[in-house]
Structure formats: C-alpha cells, structure tokens
Amino acid sequence: MKSVEEQFEYLKKGSVEIIQENELKQKLARSIKEKKPLKVKAGFDPTAPDIHLGHTVLLRKMKHFQDLGHSVVFLIGDFTGLIGDPSGRSSTRPPMTREEINKNAETYKAQIFKILDHKKTIIDFNSRWLGKLTSFDIINLTAKYTVARILERDDFSKRLKTGQPISTHEILYPLMQAYDSVALEADVELGGTDQKFNLLVGREIQREFRQEPQVVMTMPLLEGLDGVEKMSKTLDNYVGITEPPGEIFGKIMSVSDPLMFRYYELLTDESLSRIENWRKEAKEGQVNPKDLKSKLARTIVADFWGEKEAEKAAGEFERVFKKRELPSEMEEITVKPAEVLLLDLMVDKNIFPSRREAKRVIRQGGVYLDGQRIEDIQFKIDMKKESEVFLKVGKKKFYKIKKA
C-alpha cells in the first residue's frame, strides 16, 4: 500500500481545492492504519444520464481513489433530482417515475464503467434515506442551518440581486445533499467547483450530526466545445462518451487551440510538463497544432472505443475533411424510382425541419449532389435514371440516396 504522502499527491493532481488538506492526510493515515478504505462520495443527477467529457473529469478522480483501494459511492440523486440543483439556471423539474429513474440508472451503469472499476463502485440512490425522512425530520434538518448562510451561495445571491425567482424548495437542496453525506458517513465528497457550496454544507451538517466532517475536493469544470460555457447537454456544447468515434473525433478537432491544451490537462494522463512543452512548440511553430489536436482526439476516442476505432476515426477524418473525399459510411436514403424535387425529398427524409429552411440552405449554397452545388430550389432529381447519388448538406452531413 502506498504511503500517505504518495496517496495524497496522486489524489491532489488536477484538483482545484481540497478542504482541508491536512484532514485528508489524517484520514488517509487512519485508513492505512485500520486497513479501512475511505468512503468517497460523488453525486449525479438522475435526469441526464448521458455522460459527457465534463463528467469524466470527476469520474477520473473517482478512479484515482479506487486505484488506491478506496471505496467509491456513485450516488444517483433521484430524490434531490425532484428539486433540480439550483446551480445554474434550472428551475423546477417534473417528478420522475421510478421506472425512468431506474432506466437512467442503467444508462449510467453502462457508461461509467468505461472509467470506473466495476468491483469497487457502489451505486446508491439518495431516495433510499431522503424518501424516509418525515416532515418532522426535515424541519429538524432545516433548523440546523440559517437562511442567511444558504443565501450566501453565489447563485442564490445573484438571483436575489437580479430579481430572479428562488423557490423555497430550492434552498433545501444544499441541505438534502448535505444529509446524503450524513447518511453515507462520507469521508470525502467530490464535485465540480460549482458544487463547492453544497459540499461545504455537507461538512457543517455532518458536524451537527456528530460526525467527522468530510473532506471536500473540487475538480475543475470542463469548458464545452465553445470554450466559454461549461460543458453541458443543455448548451449542446458537449461530447458524449457514447457518441460514435467519428463524432467524438470531429468534435474534438473543432475546438480552439487554447481549449485543446485544457482538454489535454483535464482529460488525459499526459504530464503537465509535457503539455507545457507542446504549448511552447506550437507557439514557436515547431509543431502543427492540428497534429496535436488530432493526437488528443485519438486519445479520447481510444478511451471509450479502443485504439482500433480511434485509428479508424482519424483516418476517416483525414479522408473526408482534408482530402475532401466521401466518408466510408453514410446514412442511406431510399427513394422510389421517380422524378422528385430535391427540396421535397430532403424535407420528407427529415434532413430539414421545414421547407423554408431547406430552401434557405439550398439558396445559400449548402447543398451538393455528387459534388455539384445545387442552388436551384426547383432542382429535380430523377431516380429513374440514377441508382445512387451522394448528397452533402452543409459541411458535415452526408447521405447516400438509393433507388428503392
């Protein structure tokens, strides 16, 4: 088993803040002495079970704890999900059914073990204890914290200042999450930096329940593909880990150079010094940033799909976007052997949501048939004569039109 210092260094890497560092060391020391793994908690929202790269920053840290033999609880906030974490602008959510929650939990399971160790992961639901609290218990819990302290939370105070609504149940969220730590007797809680407040309330509430407060460890929030907002599904700036290799590859290739280095830092095991070196080389023109980006994209694809797929995605990318050849696989559209308006065809096959939009894109020169730009919205395609035609829409959409 590794020493306290070794463990501590391994765990600290990549984190933004550890509150308190010496408490973590003490806990680690005790864990070694008593041969008792630490209980590490991280909560996840049950409503969005699509794991994206943003989540993997946290999952990778959970994995680090597992590597050191600690016990990790992947907590699905099915009860708190009813409230919806007020971090960010989300408002009240419709209650989820048991089936939906279970289904989402299964989806989680299918994804997280691409990173986490199956054997060392406990999956739990906070409805297990929160659902049993009586109104008496809840009042008791709320009595342990003051409104002023809850409202200290950055986004609450901001909303208050800007006149945004805050519903009463939302201020319960931090307390509920804190109670999770009590119920689990968590030694450590992991979360993004946006979770800092909630995690700290956990410490306070644990004290109130006469438990040793958990160590709070925050991880950086990964910026989304736009490089500004944090990666999230609602902003559609994410890379889902179950997306097809080509898709992941393409998305990574489209990020800006500064963001590329950030991704190297947070999503790969490359050392900081090596990344720094690349940054310098790219700046001085010794390395083409594109090659670094391609390497990054390959690494990330390989994490979720394996080397072989990563290689394939890279080759495909070169072919389609550098050599401007057709992708090796594309969506097939079958059409009856008749003469039809291309416009009609594209709307029928749901390539566009409305005829107006389809017309717009044609007029703006975004539609190609067999490499030939089509600008006439009246263009007819004669599937009596053709057997196979390649349709390109915008930069990224390719279709193979076949005769039925």
Place this chain on the structure above:
RNA sequence: GGGCAGGUACCAAAGUGGCCAAAUGGGGCGGGCUGUAAACCCGCUGCGGAAACGCUUCGGAGGUUCGAAUCCUUCCCUGCCCA
C-alpha cells in the same frame, strides 16, 4: 392584505394603435478564409408559396377598433416596497 414594476421569438432585450413577422445583441444555420481550428468576414434565422402574397405569433381568455404586441376587462405568473 395594500401599493408599484414587469411577462415579447432559442436566450437577453427594444417596441406602447397601422410604417411590426416585430429593432439590436447573443446563439444557431449556410457560405468565405483555414488546420472541418479558433478569431474574422458575408448572408440567413416563424410557417406555406417560384414569386406576388397569404397564414399563425408578443403570458392565457375575452372585448374595443376598419386595424391591437400596443387600449379595456379578467385570470395566471415574476420581482420590489409596505403590512
């Protein structure tokens, strides 16, 4: 309970009887440049129509008017102040 200010398109926000399918910014989409980079530049961005034009939209419902996002009634929602 009383008073005041608000609710406009994906988001923010202007518009207070016709010139409003609704300024502007962001986002999105298409094009150009490129490394499918980013940044930048140009265009588009309710629906139907080749077009002319038509249709539906400004919290909900109803009304006034030749004509309503704009005026009135009522209901719902939000913020602030007072109690």
